[in-house]
Amino acid sequence: xxxxxxxxxxxxxxxxxxxxxxxxxxxxxxxxxxxxxxxxxxxxxxxxxxxxxxxxxxxxxxxxxxxxxxxxxxxxxxxxxxxxxxxxxxxxxxxxxxxxxxxxxxxxxxxxxxx
Amino acid sequence: xxxxxxxxxxxxxxxxxxxxxxxxxxxxxxxxxxxxxxxxxxxxxxxxxxxxxxxxxxxxxxxxxxxxxxxxxxxxxxxxxxxxxxxxxxxxxxxxxxxxxxxxxxxxxxxxx
Numbered sequence: 632x633x634x635x636x637x638x639x640x641x642x643x644x645x646x647x648x649x650x651x652x653x654x655x656x657x658x659x660x661x662x663x664x665x666x667x668x669x670x671x672x673x674x675x676x677x678x679x680x681x682x683x684x685x686x687x688x689x690x691x692x693x694x695x696x697x698x699x700x701x702x703x704x705x706x707x708x709x710x711x712x713x714x715x716x717x718x719x720x721x722x723x724x725x726x727x728x729x730x731x732x733x734x735x736x737x738x739x740x741x742x743x744x745x746x
Numbered sequence: 747x748x749x750x751x752x753x754x755x756x757x758x759x760x761x762x763x764x765x766x767x768x769x770x771x772x773x774x775x776x777x778x779x780x781x782x783x784x785x786x787x788x789x790x791x792x793x794x795x796x797x798x799x800x801x802x803x804x805x806x807x808x809x810x811x812x813x814x815x816x817x818x819x820x821x822x823x824x825x826x827x828x829x830x831x832x833x834x835x836x837x838x839x840x841x842x843x844x845x846x847x848x849x850x851x852x853x854x855x856x857x858x859x
Contacts, residue, residue, distance in 0.1 A: 662845045673851035737789035
């Protein structure tokens with residue numbers, strides 16, 4: 632089954648304690664992305680990756696890091712989490728199916744609470 | 747002015763009604779237009795996408811894009827309680843920009859049996 636998986640699904644942590652949210656896709660997609668979703672603000676892109684070893688900032692990259700060492704994995708790293716990073720996080724990958732196809736598949740989400 | 751505007755609702759309709767959901771945008775570079783459905787506690791799932799202007803139909807769903815007015819719509823015919831969800835519009839540009847989506851904030855829809 633084609634899917635994007637994220638772990639953990641729920642996480643409660645304390646300010647300053649480094650954490651990593653993993654993301655993996657089994658569709659051989661080149662493009663992957665991380666979003667956060669907040670009430671009243673919608674989905675905002677944090678970082679994206681066009682391919683292995685190619686990453687770039689989205690709209691809200693401050694406080695986050697990413698890496699793309701393998702095509703299937705795109706972990707999100709919070710070096711020193713703060714309460715304003717409490718949010719619902721989604722990983723996504725895009726199928727590149729030709730000039731008219733940009734089908735994006737989302738993971739199930741990770742709900743992060745930073746106290 | 748935000749790039750993508752979407753009325754957050756909530757929108758409540760009786761079962762069987764025709765639902766109209768809309769977004770406006772300001773960036774004339776947008777070429778790809780998408781609608782996502784998001785159930786509570788789930789990730790968004792792609793419903794429909796359209797490249798450039800025009801209409802696209804898939805079952806009970808019709809997506810329309812009017813680039814001259816910078817306005818996109820999603821119509822749901824014969825709405826069902828299972829259509830109750832938040833609907834997100836999303837858009838992107840050409841080339842490498844086609845991979846960077848800008849989302850509306852979503853419209854919460856409830857279909858009442």
